[in-house]
Amino acid sequence: MKIISVVGARPNFMKIAPFINAIKEVNNNGNKIEHLLVHTGQHYDDRMSKAFFESLGIPEADINLGIGSGTHSEQVGNTMIAFEKVLLEEKPDWVVVVGDVNATLSCSVAAKKLHIKVCHIEAGLRSGDEKMPEEINRLVTDRLSDLLLTPDVLSNENLKKEGVPEEKIKFVGNIMIDTLEANKEKALKVEINSIIQNNLLDDQLRAKSYELKANSYAVMTMHRPSNVDEKEILTPLFRFLSDEVTSDMPLIWPIHPRTQKMLKTFGLWEEALANDNMILLHPIGYHDMLRLNMDAKIMLTDSGGLQEECCVLGTPCLTLRWNTERPVTLREHGGASVLVGNNVERIREEYNTTLKLERKPQRPKLWDGETAKRCVNAIIEFK
Ligand code: UD1
Numbered sequence: 001m002k003i004i005s006v007v008g009a010r011p012n013f014m015k016i017a018p019f020i021n022a023i024k025e026v027n028n029n030g031n032k033i034e035h036l037l038v039h040t041g042q043h044y045d046d047r048m049s050k051a052f053f054e055s056l057g058i059p060e061a062d063i064n065l066g067i068g069s070g071t072h073s074e075q076v077g078n079t080m081i082a083f084e085k086v087l088l089e090e091k092p093d094w095v096v097v098v099g100d101v102n103a104t105l106s107c108s109v110a111a112k113k114l115h116i117k118v119c120h121i122e123a124g125l126r127s128g129d130e131k132m133p134e135e136i137n138r139l140v141t142d143r144l145s146d147l148l149l150t151p152d153v154l155s156n157e158n159l160k161k162e163g164v165p166e167e168k169i170k171f172v173g174n175i176m177i178d179t180l181e182a183n184k185e186k187a188l189k190v191e192i193n194s195i196i197q198n199n200l201l202d203d204q205l206r207a208k209s210y211e212l213k214a215n216s217y218a219v220m221t222m223h224r225p226s227n228v229d230e231k232e233i234l235t236p237l238f239r240f241l242s243d244e245v246t247s248d249m250p251l252i253w254p255i256h257p258r259t260q261k262m263l264k265t266f267g268l269w270e271e272a273l274a275n276d277n278m279i280l281l282h283p284i285g286y287h288d289m290l291r292l293n294m295d296a297k298i299m300l301t302d303s304g305g306l307q308e309e310c311c312v313l314g315t316p317c318l319t320l321r322w323n324t325e326r327p328v329t330l331r332e333h334g335g336a337s338v339l340v341g342n343n344v345e346r347i348r349e350e351y352n353t354t355l356k357l358e359r360k361p362q363r364p365k366l367w368d369g370e371t372a373k374r375c376v377n378a379i380i381e382f383k
Contacts, residue, residue, distance in 0.1 A: 001033050003379070004086070005096040007061070008040035008079070008103025011305050013052035014286060015098040015121060018178035018372035020058060026376055033376075038086060040079045040103040041066040045257065047283045055285050056179065072102060072133055079106035087114050094119055094379060097141060098175070100134035100325075104141050112144045117382075121175055121375055123148035124155025125304075125325035131226065134304075138325070147382055149375050151175070152328045152364055172374040173366025176308055180290065181369030187290035195288040199254065199281040201273075210250065210279065214295035217249050223256035224302045226342070227320055231266045233342050237320070238268050240344045245300075245351070246277035252292055254281040298354055311335040314361035316354045318347060334362045 003023070007016050016037070023035050039061035043049045053060065065082040067075055079102065087095070087110060095111035097104040098121045108118045120141050127135050142148055148164060150156050151174040159169050196210050220241065228234050245251050255263075263269045272278055284292075290309065293299060299310050299317040304326050310317035311329040317337040319330075329335035338354065340347045366374075 001094070001380075002036075002090070002092040003033055003094045003096055004036045004038055004090060004092040005098075006038050006040065006083075006103050006107040007098070008042040008067075009101040010043050010048050010052065010283075011303075012098050012101060012103065013049070013056060013058060014179040014305070015175050017056040017058050018175055018182065019096065019098070019121065019375055022372035022376040025373070026380070031380065033380075036062040036090060036092070038062065038083065038107070039064045040083070040106070041068055042075060042079075042101065042103055044068055045283070047285075048257070051285045055287060056183070075102045076106045079103060080110045083107050083110045084114070087111060087116060092116060096121065096375075096379070097145075098122055100125070100137045100141070102133070102137065105137040108141045108144050117146045118144055119147040119149065119375075119379055119382075120145040121149045121172075122151055124150040124157075124159045124169070126155075126158045127321075127323045127325040129323050133225075135325070147378060149378055151367075151371075152326075154328055170374075170378045171366065172378060173368060173371040174308060174364070175371040175375065176305055177312055177367040178369050178372050179286070180309060180312060183287060183290060184294075187287040187294065190287055190291040192291060192295065195284060195292060196252065196279055196281065199284050199288065201255070201280045201282060212250060212252075215297050217292075217296060218245055218251045218298045218300060219292050219296045220245075220251055220253040220300045221256065221306060222300075222302050222320060223258050224321070225258070227302050228256075228259045228262045234262055234266055235268065236344045237342055237347075238263070238272070240347060241300075242271060242275055242278060244348065246275055248355075249297065250277045250279055252279045252281065252296075254284040254289070256283060298351070300351075307335075307337050308367075310337060311362055311364070312367060314359040316357040316359070318350055318354055320347070328364045333364075335364075336360060336362065 023033050041064050067078050094117045096119045097108050111118050123142050148169045149172045192212050299315050302320040307329045318340045319337045322341040329337045338350050340350045
C-alpha cells in the first residue's frame with residue numbers, strides 16, 4: 001500500500017509526526033506501507049516549519065511544493081496544480097490529510113478528482129462559522145473523505161448529522177495528544193528563562209534578564225484574521241494586554257508573522273516593544289511552547305491546538321473567539337477554556353474569574369497518546 005501524507009502549516013506538523021512513527025511501527029511488524037511526505041510549503045519560515053521537523057524528528061519532506069503565501073484562492077489553486085502532478089507521478093492508494101489548513105482542502109480535492117482515497121485525521125470538528133477559512137476547509141475535506149478519523153465523540157455526532165455514512169467514520173482520539181505525551185519529559189527539561197533569552201525578537205531594545213517563576217506569568221498567542229486584521233478589533237485587544245494584563249504579570253507573547261505585520265500596520269509595534277512586561281518572542285518551538293504552557297498562570301489564545309493542550313495540562317485558558325470547533329475543551333465539558341471572543345469587557349470579566357482558578361487537567365476519551373496507531377490501523381483495515 002502506498003500512502004502520501006500532506007502537511008502545509010505549523011499546526012499540521014505535530015499531527016503528522018506520530019502518524020509517521022506509527023507507520024514505521026507497523027512496518028517493523030511485517031506490514032509494507034510505502035510512505036511519502038509532501039509539504040505544500042504554505043509555512044516556509046524556519047521558525048514556523050523547519051524547527052518543528054527537527055525537534056519532532058519528522059523526516060524531511062520527500063516533496064516540497066513551495067507554495068508560500070498568497071490569497072486563499074492562490075494558495076489553494078497553486079497547491080492543487082502542484083499536488084496533482086505529484087499524484088499522477090506517484091499514484092498512491094491513499095492521501096492522508098490532517099487538520100483544517102489550506103493544504104488539507106487542496107490536497108483532498110486534487111486526490112478525489114483522481115479517484116484516490118482520502119483519509120482525514122481530525123475529521124468532524126465544526127465551529128459553525130463559515131467566515132473562518134478553516135471551517136470551509138473542514139466542510140469540504142470531510143464531504144470528500146473516504147475515511148473520517150475523529151478526535152472526540154462530539155465530532156462523530158456532527159458528521160452523522162451531516163449525513164456521513166457511519167461506516168466511513170472512526171473515533172480514534174486526538175493525535176495532537178500523542179505528540180504531547182511523547183514530548184512532555186523533554187519539554188520539562190527546558191528552562192523558562194532560556195526560552196525567553198533564545199527567542200526574544202531581535203529588534204527588541206531591552207537587555208533585561210527575566211527570572212520567571214511557575215504560576216507567575218501569562219502566555220498569549222493570536223493569529224486569526226478575525227482578531228488581527230482589523231484596526232478596530234486589534235487596537236482594543238492590544239490596549240487590554242498592554243494596560244491591564246502586563247500590569248498584573250509578565251505576558252509572554254510569541255508573535256505569529258501575520259500579527260506582527262498588523263501591529264506594525266496599526267502603529268502599535270513600538271509601544272509593544274517598549275513595554276518591559278510584554279515579552280515579545282519569535283514564533284517558538286514545540287517544546288518551548290509546551291514548557292511555557294505547563295507553568296503558565298493563564299493562557300490567552302485563539303489557537304485551537306493550544307485550547308486542546310490547555311485542556312490536558314489544565315492551564316486556565318481564555319479563548320479569544322466567539323465559537324469553537326473544539327467544545328470538548330470548554331469548562332462546561334470539564335475542560336480548561338472559556339470562550340471570550342474579542343470584546344474587551346467580556347475578556348476582562350472572564351480574565352478576573354480565570355485568575356482565581358486552579359490548574360485542572362482533564363483528559364477527554366481516547367486522548368491517550370495512542371491515536372496514531374489507531375489511525376494507521378483504520379487505514380489498513382479499510383474495506
Ligand atoms: C494558517 C492556517 C490556520 C493555522 C495557522 C497556524 C489556513 C487557512 N490557515 O494560518 O488554520 O491555525 O496557519 O499558524 O491554512 N507568513 C510568514 N511566514 C511563514 C508563514 C506565513 O511570514 O512561514 C506570513 C504570510 O506571508 C501571511 C501570514 O503570515 O502574510 C499568514 O500566513 P497564512 O499561511 O496565510 O495563514 P496563517 O494565518 O498562518
